[in-house]
Amino acid sequence: MSTLAINGGQKTREKSFTGWPLWDDGEKNSLINVLESGKWGCLHGDQVTNFEKEFASMHDLSVGVAVASCDAGLRIAYKAIGIKPGDEAIVPAYTFIASAVPAIDCGAKIKFADVLPGTYNIDPASLEEQITEKTKLIIAVHFAGLPARMEEINRIAEKHGIAVIEDAAQAWGSKRYGKYVGNFSPFAPFSFQSSKNITSGEGGIILVRNPEDEDKIRSMANNGRRKEAQWYEHFGQAGNYRLTEFQGAILRNQLKRYPQQLDTREKGAAFLRENLSLIEGITPLERPGDVQASSNHIFIFKYDKSHFGGISKDKFLSALQAEGIPALTGYVLPLYKQPAMADQVTGGMPDMPVSEKACKEEAVWLRHSLLLDSEEDLADIGIAIKKIQDNIKELN
Ligand SMILES: Cc1ncc(COP(=O)(O)O)c(C=O)c1O
CATH class of the missing domain: 3.90.1150.10 (Aspartate Aminotransferase, domain 1)
Known part of the structure; x- marks a missing residue:
């Protein structure tokens, strides 16, 4: 007679664990309200705008720019830093591909650093070994939500004159050294894709540490438009990464919980x-x-x-x-x-x-x-x- 379930024995557990996503009447009612308002895009309603403020404030910041995905946020952040052909960006070897691919889109090359055995976050020593005169950017992934060793990473970056971006795809509300993620680099993209702890099915946000960078990032998420210009005036070669009000409404409910x-x-x-x-x-x-x-x-x-x-x-x-x-x-x-x-x-x-x-x-x-x-x-x-x-x- 077998004991292990894989061999036909009785399972340890028949009951499912909590599934994902979770929602309640809050999401339902907000979705109907958005539907009936007729304001479905974020340029017309205030759901996304309010969510941006609420999410930034939860991280002790004032500016967040909602985008279609964390992948989109990373692409914008790489470009905002100014990564260009011939540059190198260092990413951890144990991460999701979206941390790295924007480097290739910028014409730059990816260098890989190993992770720490205790946390699987980027190993500052391995990272420093990868630095060359071409290195322009370090992607510090807060893997599984645990903030990376940002004090050491930022010290290394400063010593070599390299920019840092936090890949905070998985790290909503995470905090280390007394500071929330998003406060350790100029731009920190987060994900709201289906599997994530806060989700609208797809979606993301870029937390912007310095409010002076807000207009630049907003423009990069909105076809290169500028605040006070005409709708069909474009100042940058940028895509449309805007969210819908339906997503904004869901996210505000998710954030409350x-x-x-x-x-x-x-x-x-x-x-x-x-x-x-x-x-x-x-x-x-x-x-x-x-x-x-x-x-x-x-x-x-x-x-x-x-x-x-x-x-x-x-x-x-x-x-x-x-x-x-x-x-x-x-x-x-x-x-x-x-x-x-x-x-x-x-x-x-x-x-x-x-x-x-x-x-x-x-x-x-x-x-x-x-x-x-x-x-x-x-x-x-x-x-x-x-x-x-x-x-x-x-x-x-
Ligand atoms: C570390 C990391 N970076 C980036 C992303 C990309 O997020 P999105 O699916 O919102 O584009 C993910 C998604 O799982 C991720 O885990």
């Missing part, structure tokens, strides 16, 4: 860190002491197969999923090994051991929404992992 959810996720993540650390071979990512808030967009633990009879991460994940735990493998390749990056690694394939190991052997991702569940629900994750460990022979 967010502080409470952030708090619940923080508690859930703290519980899981402690609970899963009790299992040999399972190491949750670290929570540095100088971090005051994390969005906990992804809860990640490191899997060590030597405590699981040598079975691969993929096989472990299949067994865990069969137990009713929706764990994910995350990024399957370091960014430099993605087929799309082939023309960026012409000087030889980098070898970044932490990113390699995270993808291939180690990183297991859990979505933010399950951190909204009770400790009793979350305890099932450890119970399922322990069950697999105790019955590992069934997988060999």
Whole structure:
């Protein structure tokens, strides 16, 4: 008789964890109000404008420019910094492709830095090794919502005269060294795509640290228009990245709920860190002491197969999923090994051991929404992992 669910045994957990997105009558009523107002675009209504102010204020800033996606926000930010052909931009090797592709669009080249084994955020030492006289930009991704080591990154950037952009796609309301993300660089794009902790299906925002940059960024999101000029006057070769009022209305409702959810996720993540650390071979990512808030967009633990009879991460994940735990493998390749990056690694394939190991052997991702569940629900994750460990022979 088999015990593990993957072999036909009983599942650890039959019940689903909290799904995503969440909404209530607030979203429903606001959508109807926008519909009936006839003001569907952000140039006509005040939903997006109000959301921009509310979101910026939540990060102790005054200016946010809503855009169609974080990808769009990053493209605008690279251009606003002035990245041009011949320049180099450094990105972490363990990130989503959108952090890097705008460099190619600007005619620049991408250089990759490894990440820290404790947090999977960009490693300042690896970053500094990649700097050449062509380096013009560092992309500091606040991976999984945990702010990167911005004090060291900004010190390095200043020393070499390089600009920094925070890729805050996953880091709504995250805080380190007493400051919210968005306060460590001139521009910080965030994502509101479907999987994100605040979502309107698609969408994004660029937080702008210096209010004097607002007009430039607004123009870059709005076909190169200027505030006081005619509708058909264009001062920059820019696209239309505007949001709809429907998205603005949803985002305002999502934002109202967010502080409470952030708090619940923080508690859930703290519980899981402690609970899963009790299992040999399972190491949750670290929570540095100088971090005051994390969005906990992804809860990640490191899997060590030597405590699981040598079975691969993929096989472990299949067994865990069969137990009713929706764990994910995350990024399957370091960014430099993605087929799309082939023309960026012409000087030889980098070898970044932490990113390699995270993808291939180690990183297991859990979505933010399950951190909204009770400790009793979350305890099932450890119970399922322990069950697999105790019955590992069934997988060999
Ligand atoms: C680190 C990072 N940067 C950028 C993006 C792009 O966001 P969007 O899907 O809104 O374009 C994502 C999306 O998952 C991301 O995780």
